[in-house]
Amino acid sequence: MREDRVASPTLEDVARAAGVSRATVSRVINGIRNVDPSIQEVVRRAIAEVGYVPNRAARQLVTGKTGSIALIVSGAGQFFARVFTDPFFGRVVEGISGHLRPLGVHLVLMLAEAADARAQVVDYVRQGHVDGAILVTTHADDPLPAMLAESGTPVVLFARPDQPIPISYVDLAHGAGARMAADHLVARGCERVATISGPLDVLASMERLSGFREAMARHGHAYVPSVAGNFTKESGEAAMTRLLADHPQIDGLFVANDLMAQGALEVAAARGLRIPRDLRVVGFDDSTAALACRPPLTTIRHPVEDMSAEMSRLLLAQIEDPSRRPKSVIFEPELVVRESA
Amino acid sequence: MREDRVASPTLEDVARAAGVSRATVSRVINGIRNVDPSIQEVVRRAIAEVGYVPNRAARQLVTGKTGSIALIVSGAGQFFARVFTDPFFGRVVEGISGHLRPLGVHLVLMLAEAADARAQVVDYVRQGHVDGAILVTTHADDPLPAMLAESGTPVVLFARPDQPIPISYVDLAHGAGARMAADHLVARGCERVATISGPLDVLASMERLSGFREAMARHGHAYVPSVAGNFTKESGEAAMTRLLADHPQIDGLFVANDLMAQGALEVAAARGLRIPRDLRVVGFDDSTAALACRPPLTTIRHPVEDMSAEMSRLLLAQIEDPSRRPKSVIFEPELVVRESA
């Protein structure tokens, strides 16, 4: 009863049990028409009987397809603690698997936190474990996108790469989002506005910062103090502490992501600042952290799930037709008004 | 120059380029002795020249091995937000990949948050994508451990399964840890002690709770009020709020994990309670959350990384010898004294 474990049953076994040829069994398994319904029934029964499961390696060897794709998260320094602490990555996984699962495509997550891990991941992909990869990188000068693109595997990126490489990606109109934050703060009557930005070597951070500055300038605010964080809550606290030390009078604040905003709000609360009366705060992302804030955070919606679903769509298309030219899809942000501003 | 992408080079190509047979190339690739050093050199050069990468499917078809294992995280309800918010999972991944990477074994992470996802994961494993699986499940009545065990794949669990199934696992002596917390609180002079537990249908939670109660009873404290949370920070806040409403006089608190302790501390601070003067708090896990607490949290060390490394060790052994009997390894907790108690 358990010996089938020793050598799992093959097509051959099913064929014998059903009294047909391997080809016929293969046909019913792959849902190809042109098979007599009664025989289909017999085969199906035989499959169940012997407990047959197709051998992926054999199948891949002839079809060249694995039926699975990798989501690679690449970064450095405090990597694991970062990934498993920021709601962003969960949204990405959710968006991708929501799109892939109904299609029967397997999603595997791989984490590359250092040079050797990166090499191993590239290895994995090049060996043909997956049909393609979706890549999310958290640091600017990551060599992985180029390595992967060069390997010839279909790849799609989250966010435009720093270096111009021929690769498909999905991104957000960060500048437009920052502008919405600026307009909102000004409309609410803020006079002394500052911002906590993300790491300045990350494109998205730069775009949010410059977008915000430009919009504020257009409203006549020539000077907008800013402090950079690294997108963690702790860095938001540190940045806020510094900001308040240098500019105790601010009445409006734009923070480049919700997690940092959460940290900033806690510091503000500890300082006795009432939100939004004394200080209005706008975050960015509309992640679960925005709702966890006290008070709930007014923020800019970053449709991460939709963008991630789009990544898988692009990837699947590229797998189907490898000659496809790289394509980019840019999403539009939205202002979400809650209580903090 | 780019056309090698169309059909990637095979052993045959390398053999031709090196002027030897496929078998010889295969030998040098697999590091088999009995190959003339000069030929080895020639072959290695040829490999680099044609940019050869072994085809995993073909290799697996004959060896039966994939060289990769899966880490499956299974759960439900708010699953993604939970996994990517709790430092615990990062520690698991870190422990496993730290052990596996030097061995050249690939680690892929798979998330199973609902019934269809579970089925897909089992599918993936049974199809032979991986040589074995490490399973972490966050809810009590998860059918996945049994499904996997039954499939015949080598599997190792984090934490003892609720149902007795023949499967290897690694666990912590939770009761012993809870006892340490109790002893410490009592030694610090606490008189009115309460606890915030984890979900009561999770074995580890129960063991921590009953271990704590027993130890307190041994110290003469017959009654220990408790409120259950679900291991998230938010649930810690809610539990603390409830606890303080019913028992405003408590001067000692044991919380079943650091994340909930963090939430509890925030509520305590908002109530004006001084820690540890008015209230001493001991957490559990010694995760990054413990250091993020104000003040830094006294807690019980849960050696998650070591335990995870041990899981991969067990799994590899089981893969090597599938007839191996299931084995369990229990780790001992340690008290880590910081400022909160």
Place this chain on the structure above:
DNA sequence: TTGAAAGCGCTAACAG
């Protein structure tokens, strides 16, 4: 020490 050859389990023409 090296090469020839037999498959691993499956799919996909190609006949029938």
Place this chain on the structure above:
DNA sequence: CTGTTAGCGCTTTCAA
């Protein structure tokens, strides 16, 4: 509609 057959790329006896 079904069976036969030729490989997919690799490892591994078995000879040489």
